[in-house]
Amino acid sequence: MNVLDQLKGRFGNAMPEGAATAADRAAFEKAVRPAGDPKFGDYQANGCMALAKSTGKKPRDLAAEIASAVDLAPIAGPPEVAGPGFLNVRLNDAFIAGALGDLLADGRHGLVPPRQARTVVVDFSSPNVAKPMHVGHLRSTVIGDSLARILAAAGHTVVRDNHLGDWGSQFGMILWGWKNARDEANYTEDPVGELARLYRLVNDRIDAGDAALKEATRQETAKLHAGDPENRALWNQFMPHCLGALQAIYDRMGVKFDVQLGESFYDNQLAAVVEDLEKKGLAVESEGAIVVFVEGVEAPFIVRKSDGAFTYATTDLATIQYRAATxxxxxxxxxxxxxxxxxxxLLFEIARRWGYDAINLEHVAFGTILGNDRRPFKTRKGDVVGLESLLDEATAEALKVVQENSPDLDPEEQRRVAVIVGMGAIKYADLCQNRISDYVFDWSKMMAMNGNTGTYLQYAYARTQSIFRKGGTTAEAIRAVRPAILVDHPVERAIGLKLLRLPEAIDLAVAELKPNIITDYLFDLAQAFSTFFEECPVLRAESPERRDSRLALCALTGFTLKFGAGLLGIDMVDRM
RNA sequence: GCGCUCGUAGCUCAGGAGGAUAGAGCGGCGGUUUCCUAAACCGCAGGUCGCAGGUUCGAAUCCUGCCGGGCGCACCA
Known part of the structure; x- marks a missing residue:
C-alpha cells in the first residue's frame, strides 16, 4: 500500500462541491505530500492556498471546509488547519500498527501492481569492446542496472540491453594495430590486454595528429563493414575474447542483460534505414553526406558519411526500429x-518524425566522473582507472576494515564480506548522488565505513540479524508468528512509519528515474533503525509482547533494507 | 558565437512541476560502552541557497539578465 496515494485519493474526493475543476483536483492531490517537519504531522495538504484563488474563497475557510469534508478514516483523524491554510495529517497509531502487521504477513514489501504496467527497454553500460572498461563505464552500468531493478520491482516489464560498441572506428584501430604492431606472444598470453595495448598505441598516435594513420584505420573499418574476409575473420577471432573479458566484470558486479545486441547486429539494416529516410523526405544530401536536419539545430544528423560509411547515428535509428518491432x-x-x-x-526528434512517436524515448543522462582536482578522473600517472583495478582496490580496502573490526570471522568469510562491502561501497557512492551532477570520485569518501554509505546500510542490516541470532530466532520465524506490533514509543512509531513508505520511494524513483531517491530512503531507514537499536531494547524489552513487537520491527527493517539494497544491486551480509 | 548543464554550510552533496524556521554526510567541538555489533548513538556550532531584477499571498525552486565553472557543436562513438 502506498499511504501517500491513499491520502491523495481521499483529499481528491473532498473537493468543494461544484467549485473545483478536474485540474483543481489534480493540483490539490499533487500538493499532498510528506510533512516537511515532524511537528506538522506525518503528511500535509498544501493545496488550499492555490485552490482558494480559483474558487474565490479564503484559504483558511476553504481549509476548514475540506478538513471537515475529507474522510481519512481509518488512516488518520481529521486534518488540522494550520498557518495560512495548510492541512496537517497525523496517521493513527492503530493504522500504522495494522499496516505494519499486513506488511509483515504479506511479504511483498507493500508494493502493488502499477496502474499501467509498461514495457521499458533499458539501454545501459554499452562499452566499446575494443577498449578496456574503465571508471567511465561504471556510472552507466551501475545506474542502468539499478533503474532496471527499480522498474521491475515497480511491476514494469524490463528489457535490459547492452548496446555494445563492437563495430565502430575503434575496431579499425585495432585491426590496423594488429596488422602493423602486434605482439603475438603477448596476445597468446593475454588477448584482451594485447588488443587494449594496440588500441591505446594507435589512438595515442592519432590523437597526436597522425592524419595518415587516421585514414588508414578508417579504411580498415570500412573494409570490415564491406565484408573484407581478413578483417571479418579477425573480428570473429577477437570478439569472443572481448566479450569474455566484459562478462567477467559483469559477473563480479552482479549485472545481467537480457540481450547484448551491439552495433554489429544492426549493420545489415543500415542501408535500408537511410533509404527509407530519403524516401520519406527526411534525409537529404549535404556536402556529399546524407543527413537529416532538424529545425533549430545547426549541426546535421549524419546517417551516411561522404565516404559511404554509416555512423552510430544510423545504427541508433536502426536500433529504435528493431526495438519497436521486437x-x-x-x-x-x-x-x-x-x-x-x-x-x-536529434535522434529522438528524427525518430518521432520517422514514425516512432508513440514511444517515450528518454536520455537518462548522468554527469562525468571527476578526480579530486575536478578534472576527469585519472590515476596519478595520468591513465584512466581500469574498472578491474578499482574493484580490486575497493575489495582490498574493505578486507582491511573487516579484519580489523571482525577478527572472529574466519578468513574465508572475511573475504566474502569484503567483496560484498567493497562492491556495495562503489555502487552506493555512485547511486546516492543525483545522477545529473558530475561525480567527484573520492576514495576516502567512498570507502568510508560510516555516514551515508552502502556500508552503513549493510551494518544496520547485520545488526538486525545479530539480534535474531542472539534471540535464537529468524526473521522468517517472526513473520510466521505475526506478532502484534506496538508503536506507542516515538522511536518505534518513527521507524514503523518509515517502513511503510518504501512504495512511495519506489514510485518517485520510477517517475524521476533517479536511484538516489532509493538511497535516501534506505539511509533514512537505516538511521531510524540505528536510533531504535540504541533506545529500544529488543531482547530485553519490558514485556514479551513488546519483545515480539520489536522483533517484528527488526524483521521488517531487515526485509526492507535487503530488498531496497537489492534495487541498487547491493548485497547484504548477516555478519560483518 | 549557438546550445546544454551546474553554482546551496569549511568539504562532498540532497532538496527543485512554489509552501511553514533550508537538510544530510564528512570535518570541528562536547557527550554516550556493566546493555541485542561504538562500522553506532545523542547534542552544539556552521548558510545573503552565485548576483540583480521580475511573477506570486508565498521563490533555493518559475521567468529575464548578468557573473563564474564544466561540457557539446559535419562526416569519432
Missing part, C-alpha cells in the same frame, strides 16, 4: 553520459 516498448531509456545530450535530442 518488444513494442512504451519507453526506451538511454543511460548515457550527459555529453551526448545533443545527439539524443
Amino acid at each position: 518488444w513494442k516498448p512504451d519507453q526506451v531509456l538511454y543511460v548515457v553520459d550527459a555529453r551526448q545530450g545533443d545527439h539524443f535530442k
Whole structure:
C-alpha cells in the first residue's frame, strides 16, 4: 500500500462541491505530500492556498471546509488547519500498527501492481569492446542496472540491453594495430590486454595528429563493414575474447542483460534505414553526406558519411526500429553520459518524425566522473582507472576494515564480506548522488565505513540479524508468528512509519528515474533503525509482547533494507 | 558565437512541476560502552541557497539578465 496515494485519493474526493475543476483536483492531490517537519504531522495538504484563488474563497475557510469534508478514516483523524491554510495529517497509531502487521504477513514489501504496467527497454553500460572498461563505464552500468531493478520491482516489464560498441572506428584501430604492431606472444598470453595495448598505441598516435594513420584505420573499418574476409575473420577471432573479458566484470558486479545486441547486429539494416529516410523526405544530401536536419539545430544528423560509411547515428535509428518491432516498448531509456545530450535530442526528434512517436524515448543522462582536482578522473600517472583495478582496490580496502573490526570471522568469510562491502561501497557512492551532477570520485569518501554509505546500510542490516541470532530466532520465524506490533514509543512509531513508505520511494524513483531517491530512503531507514537499536531494547524489552513487537520491527527493517539494497544491486551480509 | 548543464554550510552533496524556521554526510567541538555489533548513538556550532531584477499571498525552486565553472557543436562513438 502506498499511504501517500491513499491520502491523495481521499483529499481528491473532498473537493468543494461544484467549485473545483478536474485540474483543481489534480493540483490539490499533487500538493499532498510528506510533512516537511515532524511537528506538522506525518503528511500535509498544501493545496488550499492555490485552490482558494480559483474558487474565490479564503484559504483558511476553504481549509476548514475540506478538513471537515475529507474522510481519512481509518488512516488518520481529521486534518488540522494550520498557518495560512495548510492541512496537517497525523496517521493513527492503530493504522500504522495494522499496516505494519499486513506488511509483515504479506511479504511483498507493500508494493502493488502499477496502474499501467509498461514495457521499458533499458539501454545501459554499452562499452566499446575494443577498449578496456574503465571508471567511465561504471556510472552507466551501475545506474542502468539499478533503474532496471527499480522498474521491475515497480511491476514494469524490463528489457535490459547492452548496446555494445563492437563495430565502430575503434575496431579499425585495432585491426590496423594488429596488422602493423602486434605482439603475438603477448596476445597468446593475454588477448584482451594485447588488443587494449594496440588500441591505446594507435589512438595515442592519432590523437597526436597522425592524419595518415587516421585514414588508414578508417579504411580498415570500412573494409570490415564491406565484408573484407581478413578483417571479418579477425573480428570473429577477437570478439569472443572481448566479450569474455566484459562478462567477467559483469559477473563480479552482479549485472545481467537480457540481450547484448551491439552495433554489429544492426549493420545489415543500415542501408535500408537511410533509404527509407530519403524516401520519406527526411534525409537529404549535404556536402556529399546524407543527413537529416532538424529545425533549430545547426549541426546535421549524419546517417551516411561522404565516404559511404554509416555512423552510430544510423545504427541508433536502426536500433529504435528493431526495438519497436521486437518488444513494442512504451519507453526506451538511454543511460548515457550527459555529453551526448545533443545527439539524443536529434535522434529522438528524427525518430518521432520517422514514425516512432508513440514511444517515450528518454536520455537518462548522468554527469562525468571527476578526480579530486575536478578534472576527469585519472590515476596519478595520468591513465584512466581500469574498472578491474578499482574493484580490486575497493575489495582490498574493505578486507582491511573487516579484519580489523571482525577478527572472529574466519578468513574465508572475511573475504566474502569484503567483496560484498567493497562492491556495495562503489555502487552506493555512485547511486546516492543525483545522477545529473558530475561525480567527484573520492576514495576516502567512498570507502568510508560510516555516514551515508552502502556500508552503513549493510551494518544496520547485520545488526538486525545479530539480534535474531542472539534471540535464537529468524526473521522468517517472526513473520510466521505475526506478532502484534506496538508503536506507542516515538522511536518505534518513527521507524514503523518509515517502513511503510518504501512504495512511495519506489514510485518517485520510477517517475524521476533517479536511484538516489532509493538511497535516501534506505539511509533514512537505516538511521531510524540505528536510533531504535540504541533506545529500544529488543531482547530485553519490558514485556514479551513488546519483545515480539520489536522483533517484528527488526524483521521488517531487515526485509526492507535487503530488498531496497537489492534495487541498487547491493548485497547484504548477516555478519560483518 | 549557438546550445546544454551546474553554482546551496569549511568539504562532498540532497532538496527543485512554489509552501511553514533550508537538510544530510564528512570535518570541528562536547557527550554516550556493566546493555541485542561504538562500522553506532545523542547534542552544539556552521548558510545573503552565485548576483540583480521580475511573477506570486508565498521563490533555493518559475521567468529575464548578468557573473563564474564544466561540457557539446559535419562526416569519432
